[in-house]
Amino acid sequence: MNKNNSIKCSVQQCKFNNNSxxxxxxxxxxxxxxxxxxxxxxxxxxxxxxxxSS
Ligand code: SF4
Structure with missing residues (x-):
């Protein structure tokens, strides 16, 4: 999934987060x-x- 440069987010547990x-x-x-x-x-x-999901 490509990151949205307008939305920073630190919630690593969310499936929509670009964790790196x-x-x-x-x-x-x-x-x-x-x-x-x-x-x-x-x-x-x-x-x-x-x-x-794990
Ligand atoms: S959908 Fe998930 S990754 Fe995106 S902003 Fe909300 S908590 Fe963060």
Whole structure:
């Protein structure tokens, strides 16, 4: 999969991650939140994440 130069990502456990360079390989991603009122970076999530199968 080719990396998307616009999306840096360090989540190595995601099947869409280009592990050697820490880029996402999707054309676009959806970011969301699991909080009612997000206030800090930890409140946000990549909703395009899919766990890498072992
Ligand atoms: S889908 Fe989200 S979590 Fe997965 S590599 Fe892309 S940006 Fe990272």
């Amino acid at each position: 360079e820490s880029y996402c390989t999707l054309n676009e991603i959806m970011i969301g939140t699991h909080e009612k009122n997000p206030t800090v970076v930890e409140c946000t999530d990549c909703q395009s994440f899919k766990v890498k």
